[in-house]
């Protein structure tokens with residue numbers, strides 16, 4: 871048990887790997903559960919900072935998971951989009967039977983619209 875002698879009673883880890891501790895050298899300014907703390911080591915402040923960090927990490931992980939899912943979605947959509955573009959390109963260059971069919975361009979348009987709809991981002 872550290873005495874307060876006007877100073878923060880938090881035990882602070884020594885630098886290095888030896889695992890030693892020393893009393894925080896800062897002036898104590900806040901009492902919490904019968905112990906004196908500096909503003910930095912005030913337990914409610916420490917807890918709030920820790921929770922804010924956890925929340926930041928959670929949001930970062932969630933964003934990374936959304937980004938990975940979106941990348942996987944784009945990879946999945948690539949063949950369908952490429953096929954639709956190739957079909958349009960071939961028809962335009964008169965290399966496709968659809969070029970001469972009366973409803974050929976509607977079929978190409980529907981193929982392209984379906985590929986585009988499937989490729990839209992899944993996350994808001």
Ligand SMILES: [Zn+2]
Nearest residue numbers: 878894908911
């Ligand atoms: Zn302190």
